[in-house]
Amino acid sequence: MPTKQDQMSHPRYMGIPTFMRTPYQEDPAGLDIALIGVPYDGAVTNRAGARHGPREMRDQSSLMRAIHHVTRINPYELCRIADIGDVTFDAVFDHKAVVCDIEAFYERVHAAGVIPLSAGGDHSITYPIMKAIARTAPLGLIHIDAHTDTWDQFQGSKFMHGTPFRRAHEDGLLDANRTVQIGIRGAQNTPEGWEYSLEQGMRVIFMEEFTEMGVDAVIEEARHVVGEGPTYLSFDVDGLDPVYAPGTGTPEIGGITTIEAQALLRGLRNLNLIGADVVEVAPPYDPSGNTSLVGATLMYEMLCLLAEVIANKRA
Ligand code: MN
Ligand code: MN
Numbered sequence: 001m002p003t004k005q006d007q008m009s010h011p012r013y014m015g016i017p018t019f020m021r022t023p024y025q026e027d028p029a030g031l032d033i034a035l036i037g038v039p040y041d042g043a044v045t046n047r048a049g050a051r052h053g054p055r056e057m058r059d060q061s062s063l064m065r066a067i068h069h070v071t072r073i074n075p076y077e078l079c080r081i082a083d084i085g086d087v088t089f090d091a092v093f094d095h096k097a098v099v100c101d102i103e104a105f106y107e108r109v110h111a112a113g114v115i116p117l118s119a120g121g122d123h124s125i126t127y128p129i130m131k132a133i134a135r136t137a138p139l140g141l142i143h144i145d146a147h148t149d150t151w152d153q154f155q156g157s158k159f160m161h162g163t164p165f166r167r168a169h170e171d172g173l174l175d176a177n178r179t180v181q182i183g184i185r186g187a188q189n190t191p192e193g194w195e196y197s198l199e200q201g202m203r204v205i206f207m208e209e210f211t212e213m214g215v216d217a218v219i220e221e222a223r224h225v226v227g228e229g230p231t232y233l234s235f236d237v238d239g240l241d242p243v244y245a246p247g248t249g250t251p252e253i254g255g256i257t258t259i260e261a262q263a264l265l266r267g268l269r270n271l272n273l274i275g276a277d278v279v280e281v282a283p284p285y286d287p288s289g290n291t292s293l294v295g296a297t298l299m300y301e302m303l304c305l306l307a308e309v310i311a312n313k314r315a
């Protein structure tokens with residue numbers, strides 16, 4: 001069973017596109033890290049399109065190479081990594097059924113002892129992922145986003161892309177005191193999401209504070225908040241400025257730059273990360289493909305983080 005990415009076997013524009021040109025294998029058994037697509041955007045409040053994220057990120061991820069130029073980590077030397085495909089849905093217009101399908105898929109991954117790195121999909125997918133992997137203890141969370149995603153409901157629906165961390169917290173999957181939300185901004189019609197996060201004890205770093213603190217201080221704060229316990233990393237691409245990531249459903253100007261995002265992720269080495277995702281890449285709003293390239297590159301940064309953590313635990 002090939003589990004190593006073979007960068008030189010053929011040119012990068014050739015072959016069937018998997019994430020990072022890793023081998024495709026349906027069964028997660030024997031892997032350390034599974035790359036997974038969740039092509040679902042039935043829970044957005046406005047502009048759909050993130051269902052096309054996984055396929056476009058797979059395509060753009062063929063531009064990724066192996067060795068990280070700063071850390072010199074080669075995740076493919078450290079870990080067994082494969083693309084295990086997309087979550088499939090029995091009833092794609094039934095959101096509750098979709099939540100169950102996502103949870104069941106990640107339960108299978110978790111049961112195999114495999115760390116998931118996922119491409120969304122809208123942000124509602126993170127709730128069922130957390131349901132599957134936070135079985136034993138509530139998780140810490142590093143959440144980069146323009147939005148806290150701790151609202152209660154939208155137009156009568158409790159399950160949508162602005163509520164995953166409220167639901168996760170209510171279910172005891174998320175430790176509010178070990179949660180940091182970074183890059184928050186943009187006007188809202190009600191402050192209740194912001195207030196919920198703050199009232200529950202989450203550390204909310206609004207964009208203005210991010211700018212004032214600088215990336216290094218944000219990293220220090222994030223590491224302090226999540227500590228040594230198991231932690232999930234979730235990156236909503238709308239946390240970036242739409243200059244860098246216009247292909248997303250709810251863009252907010254005045255956001256994080258790509259170089260700040262890379263610095264931020266590189267500052268999260270050797271935390272106890274047990275999963276990560278990049279969500280809300282909506283290719284139809286960015287015909288240049290750049291948002292998908294950005295999303296794929298963020299996934300590569302996360303892959304290096306996860307691989308190092310796994311290798312260190314093994315040692
Ligand atoms: Mn979000
Ligand atoms: Mn967002």
